Amino acid sequence: MLKIPKRTLDRIREGIKKYQKVMQTLQERDVSEADTVTVVKDILADVFGYDKYLELTGEQQIRGTFCDLAVKIDNKIKYLIEVKAAGVDLNETHLRQVVNYGAQEGIEWIVLTNGTCWHLYRIKFAQPIEHEEVAAFSFDEIDLRKEDDQRKTFLLSREAIVDDAMAAYHSQSQLFNRYTISQVLLLDPVVSVVRREFRRLFPDIRVDKDEIATVLTEEILKREVVESEKAKDAATKVKRTANRVARQAEKAKKKAAEKNGAGDLVASPAPQSVEAPAAEATPEVHAAD
Known part of the structure; x- marks a missing residue:
């Protein structure tokens, strides 16, 4: 801003x-x-x-x-x-x-x-x-x-x-606009949230994510923000960014798991060898004279 x-x-x-x-x-x-x-x-x-x-x-x-x-x-x-x-x-x-x-x-x-x-x-x-x-x-x-x-x-x-406000404003306007927002609304996680809330409010009605996406695309969002060249560019940009974020999240998750695994090894001492208890001496038996 x-x-x-x-x-x-x-x-x-x-x-x-x-x-x-x-x-x-x-x-x-x-x-x-x-x-x-x-x-x-x-x-x-x-x-x-x-x-x-x-x-x-x-x-x-x-x-x-x-x-x-x-x-x-x-x-x-x-x-x-x-x-x-x-x-x-x-x-x-x-x-x-x-x-x-x-x-x-x-x-x-x-x-x-x-x-x-x-x-x-x-x-x-x-x-x-x-x-x-x-x-x-x-x-x-x-x-x-x-x-x-x-x-x-x-x-x-x-x-x-x-x-350098021109460049900052331009960068923001390239991302925060009706085309990008429309494409974000069509992302699978967002559609899943809409479906979940719909089912919570209307448990007797069954709808799947594809139906919700179709209604958004064909009945709610204007054709310009879905089918125009700017919309296609925004879709590509959003998809590319979503994939990059997903990869970064997966990488961070993997790194955290490896770190936690290494921590467990440090925290847990190696098992000590346990010596078997010494056997009791067997009393000598002398034959009767």
Whole structure:
């Protein structure tokens, strides 16, 4: 769970409140991309806490072309930002553009924005290059009374970069989501618990684990969290993790058994040899004279 400093959250809250009105005005005036970039730099400074002059680089050169902004901490690029005009709806073409920038420069984190809508992506340097959305929010719809919205906005802040919060949030979101939870619910131990509780509450009704799993899959869980590609990836991840945990538990159990066995040998002294009692001397019998 991300821990957001109160001072940071207060700054974000006040800043977004201010720039909601500014961005609405820019949209109505249909300002240019260059003017939007200027305001985005102000937002990055006033809302997200960056030094406008030392940590925000305009027109970052990337192999013969330029990305609108780069965020640098300690002279190292942390993420690239592609800015579109305030009145432009962001689309897949814009996304491909900023993904290409990040891929060419080896920058893992990229942002696409028009000043109002903000999208944070992580690039996966595989073959082919892949990307995934980590967080998205809009100044028009953000509600900072909600913890989820607080976390999303915090991810773009300077404090989050210093604490490497982006990576931590991404790791957690990869595991704690509807796909993974759905697959955990379908694990045999969980289904067994449901069956046991069902039989305890309704002893006259007989159901087996397969029937319960079928109801969960076909009637309770949404198809998206069971049959989609993300669901399949989650199923593989959960199965692999469950197998690893089972192996570790078995290994620990075996090690404990061996340790206990060795302890028994130390605690129990070797049996002492018992000498047979000496036979009583047989009295001599003398023949009568």
